[in-house]
Amino acid sequence: MQEPVKGTVTPLASLFPPEEAQKASKRVQDALADRQSELDRVQGFIADNTALVNLVQRLPDELHHDIMVPFGKAAFFPGRLVHTNEFLVLLGEGYYAERTSKQTVEILNRRGKALESQVDSLKAMMKDLKAEASFFDATAAEAVEGLVEIREDYVEESSSERVIETGPPKPDSPRFSGEDSMKVAAEDEEYARMMLRFDELEKEELAAGSGDEHNEADVDHSLSQLSGDHVLGSLEERQVRKPLHHSKDEYATTEELLSKKHFEEDFANQLKSKIQLEGLKEQSVPKDSDDVSHGKSFANRATQSSSRGKDNIQALPTSKAETSVQSSKPATDGLKAFTGSIVEHTRNIQMNPREQAPSSSQSSGSQPTKPVSRFKMQRR
Amino acid sequence: MASSSSSAAMRELQRELETKANDLSKLQKDISKNHQVRKKYTIQLGENELVLKELDLLKEDANVFKLIGPVLVKQDLAEANANVRKRIDYISAELYVYNTLLDNYCFHFI
Numbered sequence: 006m007q008e009p010v011k012g013t014v015t016p017l018a019s020l021f022p023p024e025e026a027q028k029a030s031k032r033v034q035d036a037l038a039d040r041q042s043e044l045d046r047v048q049g050f051i052a053d054n055t056a057l058v059n060l061v062q063r064l065p066d067e068l069h070h071d072i073m074v075p076f077g078k079a080a081f082f083p084g085r086l087v088h089t090n091e092f093l094v095l096l097g098e099g100y101y102a103e104r105t106s107k108q109t110v111e112i113l114n115r116r117g118k119a120l121e122s123q124v125d126s127l128k129a130m131m132k133d134l135k136a137e138a139s140f141f142d143a144t145a146a147e148a149v150e151g152l153v154e155i156r157e158d159y160v161e162e163s164s165s166e167r168v169i170e171t172g173p174p175k176p177d178s179p180r181f182s183g184e185d186s187m188k189v190a191a192e193d194e195e196y197a198r199m200m201l202r203f204d205e206l207e208k209e210e211l212a213a214g215s216g217d218e219h220n221e222a223d224v225d226h227s228l229s230q231l232s233g234d235h236v237l238g239s240l241e242e243r244q245v246r247k248p249l250h251h252s253k254d255e256y257a258t259t260e261e262l263l264s265k266k267h268f269e270e271d272f273a274n275q276l277k278s279k280i281q282l283e284g285l286k287e288q289s290v291p292k293d294s295d296d297v298s299h300g301k302s303f304a305n306r307a308t309q310s311s312s313r314g315k316d317n318i319q320a321l322p323t324s325k326a327e328t329s330v331q332s333s334k335p336a337t338d339g340l341k342a343f344t345g346s347i348v349e350h351t352r353n354i355q356m357n358p359r360e361q362a363p364s365s366s367q368s369s370g371s372q373p374t375k376p377v378s379r380f381k382m383q384r385r
Numbered sequence: 386m387a388s389s390s391s392s393a394a395m396r397e398l399q400r401e402l403e404t405k406a407n408d409l410s411k412l413q414k415d416i417s418k419n420h421q422v423r424k425k426y427t428i429q430l431g432e433n434e435l436v437l438k439e440l441d442l443l444k445e446d447a448n449v450f451k452l453i454g455p456v457l458v459k460q461d462l463a464e465a466n467a468n469v470r471k472r473i474d475y476i477s478a479e480l481y482v483y484n485t486l487l488d489n490y491c492f493h494f495i
Contacts, residue, residue, distance in 0.1 A: 093450065093457075097436040098429075098472070100465060101457060103448040112439060119435075 012157030023148040030141035037134045044127045047120055054117045058110055065090045065106045412490055419487045423480060430476045437469050 064070070067089060074084035092109045093101045104112065440462065443449070449465045450457040460468075 096439045097432040098469070099452040100436050100440070100460075100469070101450040101452065102439065102443055103450075115439075 012155060014153050014155050023145050026141050026145035026148060030138055030145060033134055033138040033141060037131060037138060040127055040131045040134065044124065044131065047124050047127065051117060051120050051124070054113055054120065058113050058117075061092065061106050061109050061113070412493055416487065416490050419483055419490065423483045423487070426476050426480045426483065430473065430480065433469055433473045433476065437466070437473065440466050440469065 064086075068087075069089065070086040072084055072086050073081040075081050090105050092104050092106065094104050094109050094112055096102055096112075440449070443462060445462065447462060449460045449462050451460045451465070452458075
C-alpha cells in the first residue's frame with residue numbers, strides 16, 4: 006500500500022467559528038438591504054422621469070389646457086394653462102433654464118441615462134455583496150456540520166501512473182477514506198472487466214495475426230470507453246488507466262500467447278515491445294539483442310503488422326462481450342489504488358528473456374512470472 | 386509589597402488603556418464626521434458639474450434664472466457659467482482639504 010503520509014486535520018470550525026461566520030453573513034446582508042433600498046429609490050426616479058417625459062411631450066399638443074389650479078394648501082380653482090411650449094427646467098443648484106418641450110425632453114433623457122448608469126453600478130455592487138454573503142453562509146454551514154480540512158504532505162510520486170490522492174487539502178470529512186476504498190473496489194471490478202476484454206481482443210488479434218500497434222490503440226480506445234461508461238470516470242482514473250493498459254496490454258498479450266503458441270508469442274512479445282518503442286517513442290534503447298536473435302522474421306512481422314488494415318481496430322472496440330478466459334490476473338488487485346502491474350519499456354530487454362523461460366514451459370498464464378516493475382507497485 | 390506594586394502597575398496599565406480607548410473613539414468620531422462632510426461636498430460637486438454641462442448646451446440667448454429664496458432672478462448665461470465654475474473650484478478645494486484631514490486622522494490612528 007502507499008506509505009502513510011503525515012498530515013494535519015483541522016476542523017473548519019476552528020478556522021471560521023460558526024457564530025462569527027453568521028455574524029459576518031448578517032452584516033453583509035444588511036449592506037445588501039441598504040443597496041437594495043437605494044436601488045428601489047433610483048428606479049422610482051427613473052419611473053418618474055419617463056412619466057414626465059410623456060407629459061412634456063403631450064402638453065404642446067394644445068394651445069391652452071383647461072385645468073384645476075392648486076390654490077394654497079387644500080383648494081383648487083379652474084384655470085387655464087397657457088404657453089404650453091415653454092418650460093422652466095431646473096438644471097441643479099438653484100439654476101433654471103427656459104426651454105421648449107423638445108429641449109426639455111432632451112434634458113430629461115440625459116438625466117435618465119445618468120440614473121440608469123447609477124442603477125447598473127448599484128446592481129454590480131449588490132452582486133458582489135451577494136457572492137460574499139453566500140460564501141459566509143456556506144462557511145457557517147460547513148463549520149456547523151463539523152467539516153474538517155485535511156492537509157497532507159505531497160509525496161512526490163516519480164510515477165505518473167499513481168493516482169495522487171494525497172496532496173492538496175480537501176475539505177472533505179471522514180468520507181475521504183470511504184471514497185478511496187470505493188474507488189479501489191470499483192477499480193478492481195473494472196480491472197476484471199478489462200482483463201476479460203483484453204483476452205478477447207488478443208484472441209481476435211491473434212486470429213487476424215495483426216500488429217500490436219493497432220491493438221494498443223484499440224485498447225486505449227476501449228479502455229477510455231470503459232472508464233467513461235463507469236461511474237467514476239474521473240480524469241485521474243483515466244490517467245491511471247492509460248498507462249495501466251500498456252502494461253495490461255502486454256500482460257494480456259503474454260497471457261494469450263502463452264496459452265497458444267509459444268514460438269509465436271516470443272515474436273509477439275518482441276514485436277510488441279519493439280513496436281511500443283517505435284510507436285510511442287518512449288525509449289531510445291534499441292533492441293539490438295532481440296533483433297539479432299529474431300532478425301528477419303521480426304522484420305516480417307513488423308511489415309505484416311503495419312500492412313494490417315484498420316479492420317481490427319473496428320472489430321476490437323465494438324465487441325465487448327466478455328469471455329470466460331478470466332485468468333488469475335487480478336490477484337494483485339486487492340486494495341490498491343493502482344491495480345495493475347507496470348511494465349516499463351526499458352526493462353523489456355531484461356523482462357523478455359524472463360518471459361521466455363516460463364513461456365517455454367507452456368504454463369497457462371499466471372501472474373507470478375510477470376516481471377516486476379522497478380516501482381514495485383503491486384508488491385506493496 | 387509585590388502584590389501592591391503589581392496592582393499599581395495594573396491600575397497604571399488600565400488608565401493607559403482608558404486614555405488610548407478615548408483617543409480611539411475620538412478619532413473614529415472625527416473620521417465619521419469627515420466622511421459625512423466629504424459626502425455632502427462630493428454630491429454638490431457632481432450636481433454642479435451636471436449644471437455646467439447643461440448650461441453649455443444652451444443657446445446664447447436662452448433665459449437662465451436663479452432661485453434666490455422665493456425669487457426667480459433672471460441671470461445672464463455667461464454670468465451663470467462663471468458662477469457655476471467658481472462654485473465647482475471652491476467645492477473641489479474644500480474636498481481636498483477634508484481629504485488630507487482624513488489622511489492625517491488615519492495616520493494618527495495607526
